[in-house]
Amino acid sequence: MDGVRNSVVQEISINDVVFGSNVRIGDTTHIKAYSRAFAVQREEELYFGFEVSFDDFPIFSEVIPLPPITVNIQFHRYNLDPVIRVDHINIIGISSSSIFHVGSIKDAYLESRVHHVRQLKSRPEV
Amino acid sequence: MELNVINRELHVENIEIIGIASSALFMIGDAETIQQASTFDTPAESLIIGPFVPFVPRG
Numbered sequence: 001m002d003g004v005r006n007s008v009v010q011e012i013s014i015n016d017v018v019f020g021s022n023v024r025i026g027d028t029t030h031i032k033a034y035s036r037a038f039a040v041q042r043e044e045e046l047y048f049g050f051e052v053s054f055d056d057f058p059i060f061s062e063v064i065p066l067p068p069i070t071v072n073i074q075f076h077r078y079n080l081d082p083v084i085r086v087d088h089i090n091i092i093g094i095s096s097s098s099i100f101h102v103g104s105i106k107d108a109y110l111e112s113r114v115h116h117v118r119q120l121k122s123r124p125e126v
Numbered sequence: 127m128e129l130n131v132i133n134r135e136l137h138v139e140n141i142e143i144i145g146i147a148s149s150a151l152f153m154i155g156d157a158e159t160i161q162q163a164s165t166f167d168t169p170a171e172s173l174i175i176g177p178f179v180p181f182v183p184r185g
Contacts, residue, residue, distance in 0.1 A: 004155075004156050005133065005155065005156055007154040007155040009154055021146075027155075033149050034149070035148055035149045037148075040181065042178060044178060046178050048180040048181075051180050051181040052181045057167070059165055059167040062165070064163040064165065066161055066163070071127055072127070073127050073128075073129055074127070074128045074129065075129050075131075076128070076129070076130045076131070077131050077133060077156075078130070078131065078132045078133065079133045080132060080133060080134050080135075081133060081134055081135045081136065084136045084154055084155060085136065085137040085138070086137075086138045086139075086141060086154055087137075087138070087139045087140060088139065088140045088141070089140075089141045089143070089154075090140075090141070090142050090143065091143040091145075091146065091152075092143065092144050092145060093144070093145045093146070093147070094145070094146045094147075095145065095146070095147040095148075096147050096148045096149065097148075097149045098146040098147055098148065098149060098150040098151065098152075099146075099150075099151045099152070099153070100146060100152050100153070101151065101152070101153035101154070101155065102153070102154045102155065103153075103154075103155045104155040104156045104157065105153060105155065105156075105157040105158070105160070106157070106158045106159070107158060107159045107160075107161075108151060108157060108159070108160045108161070108162075109160075109161045109162070110149035110150070110151055110160075110161075110162045110163075111149055111162070111163045111164070112148040112149035112150075112163070112164040112165070113164075113165045113167075114148065114164075114165070114166045114167065115167045115168070115172070116166065116167065116168040116172060117168070117172040117173075117174065117181070118168075118172065118173050118174065119174045119175075119176075119178055120173070120174070120175045121175075121178075122175055122176050122177065123175075
């Protein structure tokens with residue numbers, strides 16, 4: 001990978017990096033990240049622990065088609081300034097297989113699958 | 127197709143981010159290929175009104 005710029009960041013402050021997230025400083029050739037979540041929103045605070053298996057929902061296993069790159073692109077970069085400068089970055093949270101990367105990447109693939117459920121209290125009929 | 131890009135000076139003073147989530151990517155740098163996919167499923171049967179019982183797997 002030639003003609004790649006350098007990244008210069010003076011100051012970074014991050015509060016939380018959680019659930020398989022990454023902070024990477026430096027160049028990366030390949031990176032893959034997967035996240036799957038079964039999100040339950042209940043009207044009352046009530047937890048049963050393990051509730052369900054990902055295997056029971058096809059959304060967590062269905063194939064996500066990636067559009068093929070059919071157009072042949074001749075790509076030319078002219079880096080008149082070979083440095084990307086950032087003075088200050090403040091991030092409160094990085095979550096669920098997300099990536100914060102300082103430096104260049106050759107190939108990246110990131111995937112997220114969420115199944116969202118709401119459980120509400122039954123109300124007396126009017 | 128031919129694509130010509132001229133990268134001149136790039137200098138950012140300050141970046142404030144509340145959250146990066148669900149397989150998101152925030153990067154300072156150059157990238158050759160980035161592919162991202164996301165599914166979010168909340169079907170009609172995912173709105174459950176009734177007594178709070180543990181989620182019973184279907185099938």
